[in-house]
Amino acid sequence: MNGKTLLVEIGTEELPPKILRNLAKLFLDYVTIELKLFRLSYEKVFWFASPRRLAIKVINLQIQQLDRIIEKRGPILANAFDLNGDMTKETKNWITNNNIISSKIETLRNIKGEWLFVRKIVKGQKTELLIPIIIEKTLKKISAPKLMRWGDNNIKFIRPIHTITIIFGKKLISSIILGIKSKRVIYGHRFMGDSKITLVDADQYPEIILERGKVIADYEKRKEIIRTNAKLIASKLGGIVDLSNELLDEVNSLVEWPVVFAANFNKEFLGIPNELLVHIIKNKQKYFPIYDNKGILLPRFIFVSNIECDNSKQIIIGNEKVLHSRLVDAKFFFDIDKKNRLSDNLHLLDKIIFHNKLGSLQDKTKRIINLSRWIASKIGADINHSMRASLLSKCDLITNIVCEFAEMQGIIGMYYARYDGEIEDVSIALSQQYKPCFSGDMIPSTLIGCTLSISDKIDTMVGMFGINQFPKRSKDPLALRRAAFGVLRIIIEMNLPLNLKHMAQEAVNIYKGILINDNTVNDLIDFMFARLQKLYLENGFSLDVFQAVLSVRPLYPVDFDLRMKALSHFLSLDESTELIIVNKRVNNFLTKSNNTIINNEINLSLLKQKEEIELANYISKLTTKLKPYFTQGLYKEALIELTMLKTTIDNFFDKVTINTNDFAVYLNRLTLLMKIKILFLEVADISILKIRKKTDFIKKG
The missing domain is CATH 1.10.730 (Isoleucyl-tRNA Synthetase; Domain 1)
Structure with a gap:
């Protein structure tokens, strides 16, 4: 194929790290779709992404569209001319509307009849004229939950755009896209290498920005550098690094020149609950924790810097100080909370509104207790322990730890319950009450945990449906869809003999006249069946199989x-x-x-x-x-x-x-x-x- 290399780089402010990879893949996908729509063939396409750039490189892109033949069928021959042999109005309109040259008109004959007919050759356009159109269409398609506007215009993108570079072969494709004029200049690392680099040839990318700009534009290459070095360093320290893919992607999306370091924290902080400690290390600081061969957390961590420097010790000390401050606060809050029993917070729940039409957290707690009693009796869970877990379920929401680290709700409640001497099944249930929290998350492992989790979710769904507040499109503030998925997964995977209608009716009865929707039970069942359909389709079942079963409306999810x-x-x-x-x-x-x-x-x-x-x-x-x-x-x-x-x-x-x-x-x-x-x-x-x-x-x- 006689083609050239196309390089497109969009230079921006720092892009959101949690979605950088998805943005880059969208850029790639939309460009390839547009190339296909414009009938432009190529050999291969690569994508690149770093915190301040999205780029694609198309290898051997053809330099011009191929000519194509358009066939236009006109009026039926019998209606094309009048008795004098002159063109009818219908024929003239067809010629005018399609810019047809009369001498090019032919007659199409087949077994169905005869028509006027014309073949037109449409000359292919030069690729360089189409590229700006393709890139602008692509950028307008890329979206995110929040777009930003910059300057005095109304142009929006994920982050403000500083540069657009479009090189086809050695030629700069001059254009203005989203208000930015294309240039040959691309930017290197903020603190290392050349700040500005002039791109002469598309084939120079990404090597030139690596050598001169100290930027590794290849996303997967940066990721592999982090993974390999982190494992090597952890191994030398006698440990195993926790490299969850989600955090690895996020850290990779924060750096352009990754340098991996190991650091320490004080052993005294190992007394903090493990989940809280790991949460601070991973989610707050974007560090990687290290465990020994038995899975015990070590007082060490790995972090990734975005710069090389002669005094790496100062970088390590700086990161240790930041984490130390976080852990000091966490230990302080934890020690303060332990001075009171979890049950001491019960009277404070009345001051926290669950929903302005459904009462306080204390009201919700009372409802969960009653519903848990009913569910526990149906599934064989210990009724007294289930009610005790329900009583304490929201008490940790008052604690300093949850106020500071909201993600610890339930988990920290388990630790405080243990310190208070609560039965272990009750303590574990507190940590499982919100499970499953996301698709693929584990469900509660104990019957008491299942009872509490189902009670909490059903109470919320019945309450919201009972006041006619249903999820609408993307708006689902109390995550009712996720709650329905969770309830169904727990019932099915734990093989629990629960009837959706009976359970919904029991929850409605517990609300005692607060609800205004007389059809709450049926609305909830229909909602659950809709979630059940999605659940089965995601697991590979066919829609008609689901509909065949749904037609007899089995109300026991296990059935x-x-x-x-x-x-x-x-x-x-x-x-x-x-x-x-x-x-x-x-x-x-x-x-x-x-x-x-x-x-x-x-x-x-x-x-x-x-x-x-x-x-x-x-x-x-x-x-x-x-x-x-x-x-x-x-x-x-x-x-x-x-x-x-x-x-x-x-x-x-x-x-x-x-x-x-x-x-x-x-x-x-x-x-x-x-x-x-x-x-x-x-x-x-x-x-x-x-x-x-x-x-x-x-x-x-």
């Missing part, structure tokens, strides 16, 4: 899950396709029966043909046999048994005429069909399922 897995397994059976077709056929017959009132039972005396007698007998036999299957939730086994109906049903449809003139016989045969449908409806509505190919099985459960 719902058993049906989903059973139905997915059913689809892998050879007989499934034909039984789906049978169910669709049965459903059609019943739908077309014009609301005929069908009998509850089959009238054996009206069975005339051998095939319908055999079907009736088989249905009776299966109904009796499958009753314990359905009671015990053995849906997979039940569906396997139902596949045995296939031959008998086939014989029935082949030999028996349902729409007979004898109304009593007709009604009896409809009853037969209804009995078939009812048997399958004990699991799901099979007629909803799509017909699948043999290679398109869902392999779940």
Whole structure:
């Protein structure tokens, strides 16, 4: 391919470190999409990102679009000319609107008719003329939760833009994009190397900015330098560094020239709860903690500097001082809090408003206690311990530690409960009450923890639905969607026998007349089913499988899950396709029966043909046999048994005429069909399922 290298760098103020990688990938994705739309081919594309730049480098980008042929079909030949052979108004409008030269018009003939027709060759444009359009469109597509405006105009971007560099081969593509004129100048490191670098050739990037500007523009290369050096340093210290990918990405997005150091903190701070200590090290200071081979936290940490200097000891001392100050404050707050029992904070909860229409945290605590009593009795959790955990659940929100480090709520409550001598199950439940906190997070591991977590979440959802405050699009201030996901995951994964309707009704009753929405229970159930759908789709189940189960509305999430897995397994059976077709056929017959009132039972005396007698007998036999299957939730086994109906049903449809003139016989045969449908409806509505190919099985459960 006869192409050139394209380099585009957007120089900005410091970009948000938590989303820098995503921004860079968006830049890459949108540019490649636009290149495709503009019919510009290339060999390969690379992306670069550092705190003050986003860049892409396109290798062997063609220098001009290929010519293309546009075919335009005009009026039907019979309508194209009048009786005198002159063009009709329709033809003239077609020529004018499409800038057609009359001499180029042809006639298109096929079996459908004849039309006026023209082929136009559209010359391809030079790539250098299209690049500014592509880049501007791309930058306008890139978005973030908050955009910034700078200068006297209304142009917005993630951060103010200082430079735009667009080099195609060796040529500067001169343009003004988002109010910034493109230049050859790119900026190096703030404190090292050359401040300004003139880019002569696109192929010089990123090597020139590395050598002269002391900037490693390659995001993944910087990340690997940090990872490798951090592991090496930790190993020399006899430890293992905690390099969580999320923090590693964030730290990488804060530096352009990473230099990795190890430092220490005072051993006395190891007396602070481990979670709090690690939280300060990782989340507040963006440092990496070090553990020994047994997983015990060491009084050491690793940090990454953005500059090389001769006196590295001063950099280490400076970071140690900063962390020391943080830990001194944390230890002070922790020691102050320990002077009071957790239960001493109960009376203070009345002063904190949970919601202006739903009362204080003390009101919420009372509701959680009552709901926990009910849930614990249903799932076999210790009722007294569950109520005690519920009583103490919000007390740590008053503590100094939570006021300073909000992320410690629940976790610090566990430590204070232990200091107070609370039962261990109660203490652990306090730390698990908010779990799962995010997608993929662990659920509570104890029944008391499950009880407290579910009670808290259900109380919030019922309360908000009860005052008609539902999540709207991206607005979900109390994270009701996440709460619903959490409740469903806990119930299903812990195999808890909880009924959504009964639980919602119990929560509504506990509110005692505060709620104004009479449909709260049904609204909550519909909301939970919507979350359940999303949960199953994310786990690879098909939408039609979910809808088939939803049609029978199982109110026990565990029961719902058993049906989903059973139905997915059913689809892998050879007989499934034909039984789906049978169910669709049965459903059609019943739908077309014009609301005929069908009998509850089959009238054996009206069975005339051998095939319908055999079907009736088989249905009776299966109904009796499958009753314990359905009671015990053995849906997979039940569906396997139902596949045995296939031959008998086939014989029935082949030999028996349902729409007979004898109304009593007709009604009896409809009853037969209804009995078939009812048997399958004990699991799901099979007629909803799509017909699948043999290679398109869902392999779940």
